[in-house]
Amino acid sequence: MTAALTRADVAPVASAKRRRRAPGWLAVVPLLVFTAIAFGLPAFAILDGAFTAKDQVTGATSYTGGNLTTSLQGPYLTALIGSVKLSAISAALGALLGLPLAQAVVSSRSRALREAVLTASGVLANFGGVPLAFAFVATLGNAGVLTVHLGLTDKGWDLYSFWGLVLVYLYFLIPLMVLTITPALDGLRVQWREAALNNGATGVQYWRHVALPVLAPSLLGGLVLLFGSAFAAYATAAAMVGSAVPLVTLQIADALSGNVLVGQENVALALSLDMVLVAGLVMAVYLPLQRRSARWLDA
Template sequence: MTRLFTKLGAWGAVLPLLGYCAIALGFPVWAILWEGLHQTNPTTQQTTVTFANLTASWHGIYLTGLLTSLRLSLLSSVISAVVGLFAAYAISQSRGRYFKQAVLTASGVLANFGGIPLAFCFIATIGTGGVFLSWIQNVWPSFSLETFSGVALVYPYFLVPLMVLTTLPALDGLREQWKEASANLGGTSRQYWRHVGGPLLLPAALGGFVLCFGSAFAAYATAKALTSGTVPLVTTQIANILSGNVIAGEDNLGMALAFNTIIICGLMMAVYLPLRKRSAKWLES
């Protein structure tokens, strides 16, 4: 076995990883696509290959749920990306080593603090009435935790720490010598960030945005606990179908909806990876 890996060279080193990805990622994707392309007749119980599930997933209430999920993910990701990027920059400029470690530890915990516990915290704090809710409604009269705006307010709680964890290594990778060289050549701070720092941080910022978008798009329990399903999201629709709340003959429609989410995430990663590869050589040099 060792000789085999030696002969394969670099491919031998990544062969176990490729095998793991094929089993853990490739096979589930293929299974989802396979089920999404099949439909069982409720009368004859005959299974046929068809595009009806994929077609139905792009129409009616399912299209509404997909568009609502995209809007929610985009809004919460933009907010989290902007706030998280500035927060990460402030942390990177801190001279306190223990403070930075404490913030990173807290960010790692809060980035995974989603689901029902997060929804309960906001319901207990704001709820359907009270001082906090009245303060918010003075500025935002239509605000409620049970609406689209309420979910959009809650999601950045775990997305901002995720953005901090993603962009902080890139900010630490910016060398002080580059800024000094720009100043020696007569460049201003604005020119430095426009021509040097900004382009180098752009892939990391886009990567953080992609991760935030994916986390928001895939989140289920938080939105379900807050809205009880009143806000149409693709994740709640998939859960309803898998739990049996579906019209006869549409059992595999949830697989088609899941395949749509895979396509969307794949398209975003296809945009991010070339940009990340372009700047990696500068941050790692």
């Protein structure tokens, strides 16, 4: 009798728990719907358009891989390679310069300095587009303040070039690296350094054999994140260099504005698909590194 009553009592409780869980799942539905509309539909439109060609005589459409083939040839391929090269160099320099800056912030005893640097990094990491381009043109352009006073033009300086664009990108990539790597630096245990020093290790040996191996996933993850941010940037480069530096984002803008050959109207969508594939590869590398770093630092 007791067992029967126990089962009878448990069944309503389990049923009540299931009923309480249902609203939690329903609360996710609006987010899923929004994601499907905001991301799913554009992704489907890009995928469909990238493989669609229109006959100029009959107006009929058909599926073809010609757009993708075109996007990987000639000036389009040059622009894609240029974007990858620019993003890789900018990300590497941003990570290299951002790491010691973040370490200086973490090791500082001044709480006000730490908060000021992190707040400024949050602002600067999201400062881009035409305002950033104008700021650099006014400062380091052909008639910029520093260019005139320091005679940079006579020394071969050119802001409207590949390396000038790298310098501009570092303006927001270094703060982004500071924001990305600071939590990982905070996760380094003081006991690890003390143990290394007690065993006769120098500061350089500690960083080489202890800190950097632990930070490696976070560093690589930050590098990938910086690469993706630079790869997707458009407005700053468009306002500064125009077509002087071949970039895939600028090629997409030209194609969308109709600056393409007849019958290649969907090349912009094919270029966009190329960028999506590159971004997918970036995320495929970033997410495992982020999880591995979290396991190390939370241990």
